Amino acid sequence: YGDASQKIDYVFKVVLIGDSAVGKSQMLARFARNEFSLDSKATIGVEFQTRTLVIDHKSVKAQIWDTAGQERVDILTGEKGGIWSDFMIKEELITLLKVAFGLGTNVDFFSAVGGSMNRYRAVTSAYYRGAVGAMLVYDITKRQTFDHIPRWLEELRSHADKNIVIILVGNKSDLEDQRAVPTEDAKEFAQKEGLFFLETSALQSTNVENAFMTVLTEIFNTVN
Ligand code: GDP
Ligand code: MG
Secondary structure, three states: OOOOOOOOOEEEEEEEEOOOOOOHHHHHHHHHHOOOOOOOOOOOOEEEEEEEEEEOOEEEEEEEEEEOHHHHHHHHHOOOOOOOOOOHHHOHHHHHHHHHHHHOOOOHHHHHHHHHHHHHHHHHHHHHOOOOEEEEEEEOOOHHHHHOHHHHHHHHHHHOOOOOEEEEEEEOOOOHHHOOOOHHHHHHHHHHHOOEEEEOEOOOOEOHHHHHHHHHHHHHHHHO
């Protein structure tokens, strides 16, 4: 899994996005360290991990960024996790209302909202800056996480480079008996939007390597 002494020809930044608990961090752990944990802790803030690999005799350092909306929710509401998913934080109007209800109409309301929104925007743009690939992850057992994909795509397209390589990933394919998203629905959506698509299991290590390699190889091909 990578040799620190080798010379690096390329560094590719890839971002992981999708609702909370779909398995983004475990996909990254599987890809970067070949690890998996069932009681995975919610990601704190933004972090990235790297793995260096060889594509077509060139060494490519994949820098994979992982984040969690919960921590952003903390900034806004003081709540941890709860019903607020990574997706809901993107709904600025809902957030404004939430803060409004929490703080009433006192003077602090405006400064609190203004400060939170600026921090949210700063985190979001730093996260997408320089990204050449993105993995849009949902959980095949949770329909809502798939229904939110168009919104994630919208955010990606408004913040990231227009040539960013995107793969749609349906994770937790090991839980076939709890499937709530038919493979065909996702395949059709991906085709319509021009995205790569794969179903993965970070738990069983199915297609995780394949999903990352699909993105990295496509990026490699576009720069060569
Ligand atoms: P994140 O919030 O998107 O980063 O999600 P995590 O990576 O923290 O995973 C959330 C939960 O789903 C954890 O309990 C993981 O162990 C579990 N999980 C992640 N990937 C899989 C998978 O492929 N199969 C199953 N069965 N569980 C998974
Ligand atoms: Mg996480």
